[in-house]
Amino acid sequence: MPAHVIVRDLRKAYAGVEAVRGVSFTIEAGEIFGLLGPNGAGKTTTVECLVGLREPDAGDIEVCGLDARLHPREVKQKIGVxxxxxxxQDKITPREALRLFGAFYRERVAPETLLERFALVEKADARVETLSGGQRQRLALALAFVNRPQLVFLDEPTTGLDPQTRHELHAAILQMKRDGYTVLFTTHYLDEAEQLCDRVAIIDQGRIVASGTPRELIAEAHGLQSVSLVTSRPVDLARLGALAGVSDIVGMSTDGAGVRFHTSDAVATLGALTRWLAEARVEVIELQVRKGSLEDVFLGLTRSHEEAGGAKR
Incomplete structure (x- = not known):
């Protein structure tokens, strides 16, 4: 089956500032594809170009077998966003909103079906202004499915939600895959990308800096391990950074007594660290070591790219 999305050398600038600089990727039919990046990296601009909300300055976009730049109306019939x-409008109800949105499409799903699928039956005739954040987000997902789409775009759908509601939306996204939908999913929550996505692309400063399955990207971290350290009093970060294998030190607390860092040699690093802390009479409150994660890869790639950009400037 041909890819549902093909993007080649996509470019978009605002007032001379390039938001998207030569982005290319494909999304295969039936997969959940994650587009990851820090705030301002170009994720939303990329999605808006794909769904026809913004006109790219350059590049090719194919969506569901159609040239999205030449046939934007036809593309909109095949996608949900x-x-x-x-x-x-605050006074509209979920049932009314689903009927209204459905009227824009040739094919549509009955409101009752979507209300049941997204657990909104009890709120079907309640005003939108009375819905909780999670209920509003479920309504947004229901509206994205009103036209029986082949491809669904979800732009940071879990931002600002409580853990329980996020968990419920994760289950809904996984159900989309089981039902045969293709999903483009943008997020800055790396844990959910690692859990949900078949493949991911990491975008930073308008460029794709890495792509592959979460497992492949983690494997490319070359065995990097993450260490979390909490001590009885702040430690000298310069001396910590000089220990064998230590890199990417980040403070975890305002008082400086909690830090997180990466190490390429956990045995050597922990040996030197414990000797140093014993000599300095600093008590270890908490010490955790874990294997590299997608978050570690993400931080390493976006930080190194930022530093490289700064050096060029």
Missing amino acids: ALQSTSL
Whole structure:
């Protein structure tokens, strides 16, 4: 089956500032594809170009076998979109919103079906202004499915939600895959990308800096391990950074007594660290070591790219 999305050398600038600089990727039919990046990296601009909300300055976009730049109306019939926030009139109800949105499409799903699928039956006739954040987000997902789409775009759908609601939306996204939908999913929560996505692309400063399955990207971290350290009093970060294998030190607390860092040689690093702390009479409150994660890869790639950009400037 051909890829549902093909993007080649996508470019978009605002007032001379390049937000997207030569982005290319593909999304295969039936997969959950994650587009990851820090705030301002170009994720939302990329999605908006794909769904026809913004006109790219250059590049080719194929969506569901169609040239999205030449046939934007036809593309909109085949896709569903849930952006970071969905603005609806406060007095409208979920049932009314689903009927209204459905009227824009040749094919549509009955509101009752979507209300049941996204657990909104009890709120079907309640005003949108009375819905909780999680209920509003489920309504946004329901609206994205009103036209029986082949491909669904979810732009940071879990931002600002409580853990329970995030868990419920994760289950809904996995159900989309089981039902045969293709999903493009943007997020800055690396744990959910690692859990949900078949493949990911990491975008930073408008460019794709890495892509592959989460497992492949983690494997490319060359055995990097993450260490979390909490001590009875702050430690000298310069001396910590001079220990064997230590890199990427990040403070975890405002008082400086908690730090996190990476090491390429956990045995050597922990040996030197414990000797140093014993000599300095600093008590270890907590010490955790774990294997590299997608978050570690993400931080390493985006930080190194930022440093490289700074050096060029």
